[in-house]
Amino acid sequence: xxxxFPRLARNFAKNGYYPTDEATLERAISALxxxxxxxxxxxxxxxxxxxxxxxxxxxxREDVQVYAVEYDRERAxxxxxxxxxxxxxxxxxxxxxxxxxxxxxxxxxYGDLVADHSGSSQYQGKGRRRLxxxxxxxxxxxxxxxxxxxxxxxxSCLDQEFSGWLCNHFSELRIFKxxxxxxxxxxxxxxxxxxxxxxRTVPHGELKDHFLAIxxxxxxxxxxxxxxxxxxxxxxxxxxxxxxxYRVTLEPEQFLEETKRLSGLWSDFGLxxxxxxxxxxxxxxxxxxxxxxxxxxxGAISGVVTSKTGKVLVLKGNTHKEKTRKTEFTENExxxxxxxxxxxxxxVPVILAWDLTPxxxxxxxxxxxxxxxxxxxxxQAPESSPEDxxxxxxxxxxxxxxxxxxxxxxxxxxxxxxxxxxNPATYIRRHxxxxxxxxxxxxxxxxxxxxxxxxRLFSSYDIxxxxxxxxxxxxxxxxSVTTLLFPSEY
Numbered sequence: 001x002x003x004x005f006p007r008l009a010r011n012f013a014k015n016g017y018y019p020t021d022e023a024t025l026e027r028a029i030s031a032l033x034x035x036x037x038x039x040x041x042x043x044x045x046x047x048x049x050x051x052x053x054x055x056x057x058x059x060x061r062e063d064v065q066v067y068a069v070e071y072d073r074e075r076a077x078x079x080x081x082x083x084x085x086x087x088x089x090x091x092x093x094x095x096x097x098x099x100x101x102x103x104x105x106x107x108x109x110y111g112d113l114v115a116d117h118s119g120s121s122q123y124q125g126k127g128r129r130r131l132x133x134x135x136x137x138x139x140x141x142x143x144x145x146x147x148x149x150x151x152x153x154x155x156s157c158l159d160q161e162f163s164g165w166l167c168n169h170f171s172e173l174r175i176f177k178x179x180x181x182x183x184x185x186x187x188x189x190x191x192x193x194x195x196x197x198x199x200r201t202v203p204h205g206e207l208k209d210h211f212l213a214i215x216x217x218x219x220x221x222x223x224x225x226x227x228x229x230x231x232x233x234x235x236x237x238x239x240x241x242x243x244x245x246y247r248v249t250l251e252p253e254q255f256l257e258e259t260k261r262l263s264g265l266w267s268d269f270g271l272x273x274x275x276x277x278x279x280x281x282x283x284x285x286x287x288x289x290x291x292x293x294x295x296x297x298x299g300a301i302s303g304v305v306t307s308k309t310g311k312v313l314v315l316k317g318n319t320h321k322e323k324t325r326k327t328e329f330t331e332n333e334x335x336x337x338x339x340x341x342x343x344x345x346x347x348v349p350v351i352l353a354w355d356l357t358p359x360x361x362x363x364x365x366x367x368x369x370x371x372x373x374x375x376x377x378x379x380q381a382p383e384s385s386p387e388d389x390x391x392x393x394x395x396x397x398x399x400x401x402x403x404x405x406x407x408x409x410x411x412x413x414x415x416x417x418x419x420x421x422x423n424p425a426t427y428i429r430r431h432x433x434x435x436x437x438x439x440x441x442x443x444x445x446x447x448x449x450x451x452x453x454x455x456r457l458f459s460s461y462d463i464x465x466x467x468x469x470x471x472x473x474x475x476x477x478x479x480s481v482t483t484l485l486f487p488s489e490y
């Protein structure tokens with residue numbers, strides 16, 4: 001926070017939460033009048049719910065249904081004690097019926113709209129991207145035609161675009177300066193009207209220019225009067241019912257209740273790992289070790305198995321196909337050598353066993369049994385020591401097409417290497433040499449361009465490391481770090 005301007009730091013700390021001050025609230029509510037029927041009102045950025053609750057009491061609490069949405073959990077809990085229906089949610093993660101409310105109390109978050117905000121993808125404006133405008137686009141449709149909007153925003157957001165929206169969507173527009181001017185707020189009243197039905201006493205262009213002048217500071221609006229003497233804004237009676245008012249994703253409390261109800265997140269665990277229904281008939285003769293291995297690899301013997309010694313294992317077998325590469329050299333009549341590379345499909349069985357034996361030293365660990373890798377080693381070639389591997393990687397880094405920086409492994413890659421599931425040295429050398437692995441042509445061109453313009457380098461390789469079948473290697477744009485990771489860790 002020490003590097004921020006004080007005002008920006010306060011904005012960050014409050015997460016854009018600025019409740020309506022008491023003086024502005026009382027004066028704005030005095031401009032509202034109830035209708036004869038039952039009313040329905042909403043505050044989509046409710047905070048602690050004080051503003052919309054006070055508005056409901058002023059209109060006649062027994063005749064008003066109050067709806068509210070609040071992002072912060074603690075403030076949402078307080079709001080629930082004051083209103084009829086409340087959601088703790090990001091507004092852009094909700095589904096709310098359109099044209100269902102007679103009053104829209106609109107005091108949105110203030111500030112610029114950043115790229116990672118949930119509403120940025122839904123923003124349709126062309127001017128300056130601000131939170132007030134994004135929330136306005138989301139909320140305007142909640143208000144029924146003939147409904148009243150009370151909008152409390154800083155005058156700085158009244159640009160060409162936002163002023164045009166207000167003038168197009170509302171009639172009987174009035175704008176006042178808020179009594180509290182810490183954030184240079186204005187209070188705007190209007191009645192939502194279809195554009196074709198608007199009967200303006202002030203031409204559209206003049207009204208828009210008036211709002212723009214207030215936004216730029218050229219004009220100063222009148223202060224919101226202490227006692228409202230103008231024609232009040234009557235909140236119309238509710239029409240129809242609210243069909244939708246819920247959060248799209250589960251609230252944390254709902255998620256907890258569902259987890260408890262299902263006794264976990266995987267309710268059909270037994271369907272996958274327990275034998276259900278009729279038991280298969282036993283074979284005529286006892287299976288040999290070879291038969292058992294084939295049955296395990298084919299997945300015919302899966303689930304929870306208890307041995308005669310009391311060991312409890314969760315077994316899962318599978319078989320996948322790999323390409324085996326074979327190179328043949330042929331001497332031609334002219335003495336030259338021809339190289340032929342042959343790729344052959346090879347079926348690789350894999351058996352996974354999860355040890356659940358009580359008191360076992362391997363409790364919770366997964367044991368893996370598989371055939372040899374697709375690329376068979378030369379039986380005459382001497383085994384390389386760890387020191388040789390390190391030296392080979394050092395030489396590969398020195399001769400690399402680019403600065404490699406520090407070489408780091410993610411936790412998943414480190415665990416797979418420690419278990420002996422795969423050897424990363426081959427793929428590291430390929431990456432350093434500019435062999436980008438299994439990438440399409442466009443990604444390869446991007447890598448080649450990145451060698452010259454200093455962008456990030458990315459490689460992808462097919463591997464056989466248990467549940468992981470793909471390895472990514474990324475060298476950062478500043479060439480300080482080269483990272484090995486699995487896609488599941490990204």
